[in-house]
Amino acid sequence: MESITSVVKSSVKTIRKCILCEEREAEYCIKGLIKDCYCKECALEQFSDLGLLEKIS
Numbered sequence: 001m002e003s004i005t006s007v008v009k010s011s012v013k014t015i016r017k018c019i020l021c022e023e024r025e026a027e028y029c030i031k032g033l034i035k036d037c038y039c040k041e042c043a044l045e046q047f048s049d050l051g052l053l054e055k056i057s
């Protein structure tokens, strides 16, 4: 029987959550500050300019 916890753990590792709403998947991070990641909505709210940010691929 395959352990469900190992599946959950590996998916948590790959998906980066937005640090503000902690709900949506992070799509952008500040240039040079990879640990701060935001979803598009929060990024626009915070910076109103996505030029400051780098898209996470």
Ligand SMILES: [Zn+2]
Pocket: 018, 019, 020, 021, 022, 023, 024, 038, 039, 040, 041, 042, 043
């Ligand atoms: Zn967000």
